[in-house]
Amino acid sequence: MVPVVELKQLTHVYVSDRKASLAVEGLDLAIYPGEFVSLVGPSGCGKTTILSMIAGLLTPTQGEVLIQGQSVAGPTPEVGYMLQQDYLFPWRTILQNALIGLELTKRLTEDNRQRTISLLEEMGLEGTQDGYPSQLSGGMRQRVALVRTLATDPDLLLLDEPFSALDYQTKLQLEDLIAGTLRQKEKTAVLVTHDLSEAIAVSDRVILLASHPGRIKRTFDIPEHIRQAQPLLAREQEGFNELFHEVWREMESSEHAD
């Protein structure tokens, strides 16, 4: 099976006026179709840098990113990127916001438009399409951002802490919605988060990174019964707490080592 994403000896160096610093070093990783993988780790472990390189927004200093076996040279329609906040355009209606990706990739057909409208409805946003972002709550806005990402029908979704700006209750609801939607549509996903319980609850695999420079410290495979449960219920599954503490201890020990 060809991995959806393959990172080969991925290295990235940030150069500033003061110095050049190693953000990520020699990272190897393969993610297969339908997998939900989380990247967790202390700050400075290069989580967002890795995501930006997969998205084609940053060029690796060394090594390469392969998407469906093809080397990445820039952003491609096969990859969708969801940011920390919704960043909807305030001057566009909800539907116009959801259609922006199709507009930019010049695929705005009537079919795609209808598909986007039904996506909005699937996300519980019916009746809002002619409203403006300022009229929606934070959770609803982030759901519009999800529709915007899904509208271009990417195979791979990159989620850059998409729940971090939401209140706890909304966050749990949205985790369920996003994890469920991505599983149902058989998308592959990479989630960057600093919330360990979120990572364990939604993923098939949690990758713990160490910092300075960013590298893989350990990979945790999530047991089948936690995987199958909805994120909200996964937190109550047997073994969840033990797993949480194991990841936590491992992360703590890496932080103390630095």
Place this chain on the structure above:
Amino acid sequence: MIQHKSDELLPSQHQSHKLLEELHTTYLKRQRKHRSHVFSVQMALLVVFFALWEVAGRLKWIDVLLFSYPSKVFAQIWRDMISGELWGHLGVTVGETIVGFILGTLFGTLLAVVIWWSPFLSKVLDPYLVVFNSMPKVALGPIFIVMFGAGFTAIVVTTLSITVIITTLVVYNSFNEVDPNLVKVVRTFGGSRSQMFRKVILPASFPAIISTLKVNVGMAWVGVIVGEFLVAKMGLGYLIIYGFQVFNFTLVLSSLLIIAVVATAMYKLVVYLERKLLKHR
């Protein structure tokens, strides 16, 4: 049983609804009262100002030759309106101002777009823009007159020399202040620089562009009046300089009063436009 309960609930719901409505009405009333209070004090200030001016003029507290007084000024305006002399001057000046205002905003914005497009060019031009902006461009007026002849073109160009650079600086600045995350949204879809501009930078900067319109209304008036001082045989600026030369300060003040009224009307128009265009922000 349930039916009975809801029946019991209804009157209290009705009452709380009524209470809310009452509170809202009181709030609206208070707001309206506050607004009318502000407006009446504003009007009173205006009346007191004109009354004091009139009294001071008639009782010779101030030099009437220099400062005139309202009844003389209004009589002058009335005479010029009746004789039809005013309309020609007013038309010329308003025409020049509108053209200068629109072209200034347009050219300034276009220049800002060019600079935004090329970060290299923006770094190169930066010191020149700053120097040119701080230079008293009005001093270039005589050159424009020789270049374009004493008339409409020279006056509009004088106005442009005042408005274009400041517009460029303000608009370019607002282009740069657009939330980089909105731009990132476009980049994640592989958008080009031109798409980035059309879909994000320009619409996001719309409020800034509109607010430069407000500044440019004032700037355009300054440019046109100065231009008319230098060259014109028509226009309100010409009336001012003519009144000055024949020591008819009543004419000077009446022209200023008309400018104040028309400039305010233009400003209000821009504010109205702003409200229409930025409804959803």
